Amino acid sequence: MTDTSLRNKVFNYIKSQILNGQLKHGDAIIESKMAEELGVSRTPIREAIQLLEMEGLVESTPNKGIVILGISAQDVQDIYAIRCLVEGLAARWATGRLTSAQIKELKKTLDLMEFYANKDDMNELTELDNHFHQLIYKASGSRILKQTLGTLHQFVQLARLESLMVPHRLEDTLHEHRAILSAFLEKDPTKAEKAMSDHVQKASQNIIHAHRESLSK
Amino acid sequence: MTDTSLRNKVFNYIKSQILNGQLKHGDAIIESKMAEELGVSRTPIREAIQLLEMEGLVESTPNKGIVILGISAQDVQDIYAIRCLVEGLAARWATGRLTSAQIKELKKTLDLMEFYANKDDMNELTELDNHFHQLIYKASGSRILKQTLGTLHQFVQLARLESLMVPHRLEDTLHEHRAILSAFLEKDPTKAEKAMSDHVQKASQNIIHAHRESLSK
DNA sequence: GAAACAATATTAGTATACAATAAGGGGAGG
DNA sequence: CCTCCCCTTATTGTATACTAATATTGTTTC
Structure with a gap:
């Protein structure tokens, strides 16, 4: 490292x-x-x-x-559209493969996110959000998936930061993360896929909103 | 170039x-x-x-x-699973954006593929197959999509070559390509997405078969 | 005054020389 | 005979020097 x-x-x-x-x-x-x-x-x-x-x-x-060149607003939207699909797949594949240590790590990450949520430490939160998703990429067992999603996820880090600053989005994020984790615990791949896909889609919609807001003011 | x-x-x-x-x-x-x-x-x-x-x-x-490191058999399977989803999206997005020149190019590529199919020129055929898909990536209007799929598609070029050598697979491929094109002509994004997704899935299954075959002999 | 050409400066492409690091082998000491 | 340490070697990391191409600017000519 x-x-x-x-x-x-x-x-x-x-x-x-x-x-x-x-x-x-x-x-x-x-x-x-x-x-x-x-x-x-x-x-x-x-x-x-x-x-x-x-x-x-x-x-x-x-x-x-x-x-x-950087990442344009259009790129961000495209990335979310792709992640909606592929990240669902990652969650599906991860479901049967997550070790107990990895589950523990996911839990720990979520707990920390709640901790920092109370402190409004956005940088730490995006870092933890990153970690949460990366853990799932890794647990998918596919190096291709990990690489593809890893790159895409990094590219939208600025958008994610802005997104988390929208009121209530942070709490929603935490809630959605918990839903994903509970699908993992139930070992229900279809549920995990849907939970992840929903999470990404909501994040996407939130970003579009946030962007509109920032344009109108 | x-x-x-x-x-x-x-x-x-x-x-x-x-x-x-x-x-x-x-x-x-x-x-x-x-x-x-x-x-x-x-x-x-x-x-x-x-x-x-x-x-x-x-x-x-x-x-x-x-x-x-190279590309493992597992990687190939993973790539096809991802392409199933994302390439469908590309076809969907391309549907409303394809210019008449691009449509023409797609037709021409398919005609050439049929020409070389009769000659059994596999190298030329994979090249044309490449071109066909790349055209659609480009027409999707998303540089992220183009980049992501372009990389993945390249990675499986060897598998694709082997796949095309399986009896009847070549004809099936041509048929599936025609189906995609006709969805474009009808300007039906949902149909295009499904046609593309089906195409990739069938290619994937064919590769798994081909791989089993080569192991058993 | 405008256009074309030449000179110059700026930039990336390539080659080579040198430094740092890690691995393996050989010798000395136990 | 085994083990530990040092030294040698093989390999990549970094710096610098040189080359080639291009764009710009200034000058000259019409």
Whole structure:
């Protein structure tokens, strides 16, 4: 986990800047400038940017330059539509495979979320939400599923943060998470799939609402 | 399209070797060896390998080495399960957005597939099958969908090739493709979604069969 | 004054050299 | 004979130097 390579540090640094909105669509990146800025050579910068390009977060045109693409509002909606389907599948597959340790971990995560909900610590909450979903991806037993959903989930982290700030959405989220967990406990894959799918759909609708709100004011 | 950069050439070279089975799970890659082998420096090799790692096709442990992961039989099954859902969505979204030029292109692709079907040119056929699906991804109007499905579709290219060699599967495929196209022509998104989903599911079942066959002989 | 061409500067692509790290083998001590 | 430690080697990580391509700007000519 302590990925000490400069490449990965740079990668994570730029990625979080993009996903948190500090680097916006259209902003240019110049390898040499960024190298100087971060006090490293061009090599790790180059490598990190290539990885970002592979993820579709930046675009590089040969001998011209690198420009930020980021995640558009449309992308967010698309991601939720896909997650609605695929994350349901993940829940279904996870149902029969969850170990008791993993169940425990899920429970613990939910408890912590309730704790931080009272403190209104949004950053910690999105982190825990992340953890909750990642646990299920992993428990699905499919590395493809884990990879696919992992990427998509990361991409909407900013939208999720905004979403959680809508009144009552946090409580709803907690409630929906509990419903998913209880489906797991009952070992009912169909119920788990539906609970997860519903959860994602509601989150999606909430985000659309939140977006409309922010536009109208 | 003629991506002349060495990095991308190396990337495509190694990737096709993995996806076609010439490089198998567990095989080691050594940057310097491969650099010498291909007559280029380590830099483009390194960069290509990092991209492959991002796609999950190889695994690299810092200061130790790089090993091929590839696509397992389980991965193939998982990918088909996901595609069943998501590719249906792509067809649904594409229905209302397909331009007449794109429709024409789809028709042309199907005609060519029938042409090559008579010649039993499997390589050309998988290429055209690829094109058919990619067109729909693009027409969905969602870059996220295009990216997600594009990757998954590429990963199963070997399985698809094997699948098409099963007697009658080729004709079935053509028939299913026609059904998808006719749903597009009728501008019926629900029908298109179902046609696509059915197509992927049948392909999936066929692959499982083919795999069983090859194990039993 | 406008257009075209040439020179320059900016940028990415590639190669090479050097550093750091981890694994394995050999020698010394028990 | 076994074990532990150091040293060597193999491999990746990082920095830098060099090359090629492109865009821009300034100059010249019509």
